[in-house]
Amino acid sequence: MAQQVHTTRRGLLFGTAAVSAGALLTACTSNDAGNSKGGSAEQAPLADDKAGKHVTIGFAGPQADHGWLNAINVNARDRAKKYKDVSLEITEGSNDTATQIGQVETLINKKVDVLVILPADGKALTQVGLKAMRAGIPVVNLDRIFNTPQAYRCWIGGDNYGMGLNAGHYIGEKLKGKQNARVVELAGLDSLELTKQRTKGFDDALQNYPNIKKVARQAAEFTVESGQSKMAALLQANKHFDALWNHDDDQGVGALRAIEQVGRDDFFMVGGAGALSAFQAIKADSGVLKATVLYPPTMAASAIDLARALGQGKGIGGMAEFEIPSSVTLYSAVVDKENVDRYMPTGFN
Known part of the structure; x- marks a missing residue:
């Protein structure tokens, strides 16, 4: 989970949620939502239903030795399958930084269009993020942040x-x-x-x-x-x-x-x-x-949305900018008996 900037807020604390990053991406990317599945963002809205340029996304995450980390992988895979114009190249995931660096370098050599990286150690993987960016491959840095914004095009993570x-x-x-x-x-x-x-x-x-x-x-x-x-x-x-x-x-x-x-x-x-x-x-x-x-693992689904938008040169629907933002911090909604049914499909094992 991430190390990121503090965001102070007082409203919407008690059982209500701000709109997720996935919802913000409505109109940037494709296709119909499927049946819900525990730990997945399958009920979250996809982006616009117009298929665009084909995008190959490389996904590199740490070893899924925790329920939350496994849900990250589930969300990335499931989201990519929703898009007819997306192919996902996914690594096996490792908590060994040298191994993960090697996996990212393999994806760079395959010339994927966009990289989504949840680093086992943000500091240790900063250089390979820089390498990808210098090779012309935009990086979506997922949750655990690199040491410099030069190593990624967009960061998305929890608060x-x-x-x-x-x-x-x-x-x-x-x-x-x-x-x-x-x-x-x-x-x-x-x-x-x-x-x-x-x-x-x-x-x-x-x-x-x-x-x-x-x-x-x-x-x-x-x-x-x-x-x-x-x-x-x-x-x-x-x-x-x-x-x-x-x-x-x-x-x-x-x-x-x-x-x-x-x-x-x-x-x-x-x-x-x-x-x-x-x-x-x-x-x-x-x-x-x-x-x-x-601390929603659905951020991985939103990272795929962002990567697809980057690969297709699109922005975020509902915003005036032509480009996606440089960072997206998700809201830490409180889930209690009043709203638990809404969030049940996103629960991870």
Whole structure:
């Protein structure tokens, strides 16, 4: 997940979403939407239904060793199949930077029209992004950002600061009438900048609610196992709190196991990312999980839209500019029982 610029916003926090990048691309690219499938953007609108110049898109992502990363691959493949004028050259994905650099260089040598790259490490892959751009192949940098904008034509990704901000405001509004409210935070890997951004957004939001105090924070590792063990430690150390924000729905599976093992139901939980299991639990409304804040993997589908538009020399429908923008930051919508049905098709396993 990305390291990107903070975007502060106050409106549309509670169960409503801003338009996705995929919707913004209406009228830039083709064809009919198909049946919905978990983890995919299949219900999102495609661009204009006029087939254009054929575009070969090279897609290079990291190894799909996490539910969100697998959903990235699903979204890219499914979106490309929707377009009769798009061919997708997709690599096997690797968390080894040298391997991924080699894969991107192979795509450059194949002379693809456009590259979509979600780098395992943005800094490490900056040079190969520059190489592609210098070879005349525009790059759509997906989520984890390169060190320089010279290495990409367009960046599209999620809003980590916005995740924390919207989670904090959602919890704040739910607890604003409660005196001496207490919240805890189950973060992700503290070595990652994105984790720091999510915590910063959360803390900034809570400053608007003087009745709320964050009494504990524990860092996990974006895995089920770490979520379970770290949540167990939080529960043992904190006998009473009113709300929990968990940064990641994958580690949230483990957190919920720990909560169920001790039989706690005296607080509510807000997750992060948008896993199908989280959506199902929110819809069932039978446990502590009441909402999750999106970090939408549908960004990969939108990256394919952007790549196609670049290859065909088109802009974005609904905007006056002839060119696509240099960056697109997705909105971190809060999904709760009121709007979960809308987002259910995008939930990833």
